[in-house]
Amino acid sequence: MPELPRILLINPTITSRRSARFPLALLHLAAALQRTAAGDAEIVDGNVDRDFIQASLGALARGHFDMVGITVMGGPQLAPSIAVSRAIRERFPRMPICWGGYFPTLQTEAAIAAPYVDYVVRGPGDHALPRLLAAARDRDAAALARIPGLAWKQAGEVVRNADGAIGPAAGDTLLPYDKLGDPRRYLARTYLGERTVAHQAATGCRFHCTFCGVAAMFGGTTQLPPAARLERDLAWFRNELGADSVQYFDNNFFDRERDMLPLLEVMARYSMPWWCFARADALLDLSDHAWELVRKSRLRMAYIGAESPNARMLKEIRKGTRPDQTMDVVKLCRRHGVIPELSFMVAPPEDTEAETERTFDFIRALKRANPDTEVVVYVYTPLPDASRHASDRRKRPPVPVFDLDGRPVVFPTTVEEWAAPQWVDYACHADAPWLDERLRRRIRDFVTVLRCRFPTVQDLHSPAWGKQALRTLAGWRYRHARFGHPWELELANRLVRLRLPQVSGL
Ligand code: B12
Incomplete structure (x- = not known):
């Protein structure tokens, strides 16, 4: 059986360590990958790990990853999102980078135009990400073109797929809180x-x-x-x-x-x-x-x-x-x-x-x-x-x-x-x-x-x-x-x- 694709999911710093709450977007995405057996995720939370850029680079250097997924909210999370994306692009130029969350959903054109963003998922990512991870690893353009809500680049040109219907979100298992280390610190x-x-x-x-x-x-x-x-x-x-x-x-x-x-x-x-x-x-x-x-x-x-x-x-x-x-x-x-x-x-x-x-x-x-x-x-x-x-x-x-x-x-x-x-x-x-x-x-x-x-x-x-x-x-x-x-x-x-x-x- 081929190894499951792996993704590094990053929540760039947006608040103080004291105000950090569960990074629910990333937990839901990791759960969706587990549920569909489409991949495995590791999480870096910049609200807890204040040096999250180094932590992300370290994780990428240590392990094998097929993609980086970054959750981005407009406002104060944007600058650290840009910084971590640029740092990854510089150190690991071939690593695909995907942005999701409110900023890329609302400002899709701006997000996909950035040279350090390869994929943008509009809307909830629970259904799109498992398909994206497989299609991107296989470089399957036809499969990419079928993922609702995805914006991507083909030979330098931006392709924007139509939005799809929103399917059921959470599954029947507990979210993978253990991916956060000790969840009690949240x-x-x-x-x-x-x-x-x-x-x-x-x-x-x-x-x-x-x-x-x-x-x-x-x-x-x-x-x-x-x-x-x-x-x-x-x-x-x-x-x-x-x-x-x-x-x-x-x-x-x-x-x-x-x-x-x-x-x-x-x-x-x-x-x-x-x-x-x-x-x-x-x-x-x-x-x-x-x-x-x-x-x-x-x-x-x-x-x-x-x-x-x-x-x-x-x-x-x-x-x-x-x-x-x-x-x-x-x-x-x-x-x-x-x-x-x-x-x-x-x-x-x-x-x-x-x-x-x-x-x-x-x-x-x-x-x-x-x-x-x-x-x-x-x-x-x-x-x-x-x-x-x-x-x-x-x-x-x-x-x-x-x-x-x-x-x-x-x-x-x-x-x-x-x-x-x-x-x-x-x-x-x-x-x-x-x-x-x-x-x-x-x-x-x-x-x-x-x-x-x-x-x-x-x-x-x-x-x-x-x-x-x-x-x-x-x-x-x-x-x-x-x-x-x-x-x-x-x-x-x-x-x-x-x-x-x-x-x-x-
Ligand atoms: C917790 C929270 C925060 C936390 C930080 C969260 C974090 N990232 O650590 C704090 C308190 C810091 C925060 C701050 C702000 N927030 Co806020 N926040 C929320 C809240 C309540 C929950 C977010 C959440 O966990 N949702 C649950 C997860 C499961 O859903 P999700 O985040 O949408 O994730 C899904 C998709 O977006 C997508 N997705 C997300 N990331 C990624 C990444 C990839 C790679 C992929 C493929 C998909 C993907 O898939 C996920 C699973 O389906 C939301 C409201 C809400 N209920 O969502 C507002 C919300 C996101 N915040 C919002 C805003 C505007 C802000 C502020 C920027 C401004 C403000 N005044 O509120 C401030 C900044 C304040 C400041 N001056 O610093 C708006 C965003 C809307 C918009 N117009 O952009 C929301 C929707 C509230 C609202 N109704 O207005 N926020």
Whole structure:
């Protein structure tokens, strides 16, 4: 029997060692290779191994590999992804390099044009990678041409295969956590518990929000796991790993209630405090029975995309929820002891300032309705039209966006341009070409006052006295909406160093 092809899977550094969670993309890909007996994977995680470039080169020098696979998210992961790809190309010029994940899915043309990228997998890689590994090893162009979602190079020309349907993701065996060394080092102390584990139960999302990378990745499809699989995973987390709480990375946790009930029953039995992404409409529609299970399962916090107080804008971006539902859900969460963590997109390309001010007013109203509501403020940075899923692109004509001087915004065409600071900020929803310095300052000031007045419960590191002092100091500004130049808070903050959820969060 010929030897199985081998791939080195790399997660370039994107966060601190303390914030490192299971590199789920790589674990899912390694599991898919095992399941299909198509290959074997070794994993280098740059969040844990800080010298991951040397570690990757070392692994390639030591063992035999047929390919390198790199997971790349837009924003701060791009520069280390470029660096490791270049280093590998230099040392091992014949080693095929494949990029997958959100960046190459959204910016396929830029990614495949890079001289150090040979293959790009768009969308989930569980089905594509096993086929790619075999086809690439055999240099079988006909087989490569049949892999849905693959972009590749043939005699120097880029070939872009059509996207395919999204098949079932996880299989019936546990993810190969042993490939990470001791998986216990990925457990973290969080507000959920002493040993929080990260897990993805369902994949995808059935919604088509135009601004969201998830819609671009999954094209509006989702798959829930069978209850038995979730039970097996939770049992392993609790009994073998010693985890006491779970952060569900599912793109959108609460799907149709009838499908959710068997999962909630399992979770109620395990009763491990948890966090998830959710939607206002789904939570508002839950029956009393479902809420009873949610209570027993100990849902602590739900991250809900509120986005805007503007119903028309929500409709335009195909959010599918309304501002009154945002208000209702914070009240509902309060009744059920769940903290709503709301994210907003301020400073949209049109009516930028007025929309921002309206959002600030709305946030204050929501805080009055439920003071425990946590708030994450992002700048609205629409996806380039070409990034959207092919099926969604056809439905709406592209809406051009303009910079401060009224010129159409031209998105980068190369990986290196996307790695420049202003486009990293764009990908992180931190800045956009239509913002002027005054509005930037205004947003920063509002956020400073808000987070000092209401420090997040997710912050376990700042001392209690420091948080209380900031709360008191920020009180009058917040009460009287005096957000301008909160110099005393900035100064005090330097001493206390409050955690910023939009940087250290998801
Ligand atoms: C964990 C996480 C992080 C972690 C890092 C994860 C890591 N790489 O170590 C942290 C917290 C650092 C992070 C940061 C950011 N994140 Co993040 N993050 C996530 C989250 C919650 C889970 C990722 C995950 O593990 N998914 C589970 C795995 C199984 O799925 P997957 O990653 O999609 O992998 C599959 C495919 O993408 C593909 N694939 C992936 N890699 C590869 C590689 C190869 C070779 C192949 C063939 C295929 C392939 O196959 C995989 C299996 O099917 C996702 C949301 C989500 N649920 O996915 C957001 C998400 C990926 N993040 C996102 C973003 C934007 C960010 C930020 C850049 C910006 C921000 N403000 O949030 C920040 C950076 C912040 C900063 N200033 O530093 C967006 C990406 C969308 C986009 N427009 O690009 C997401 C989708 C959240 C969202 N809904 O907006 N994030």
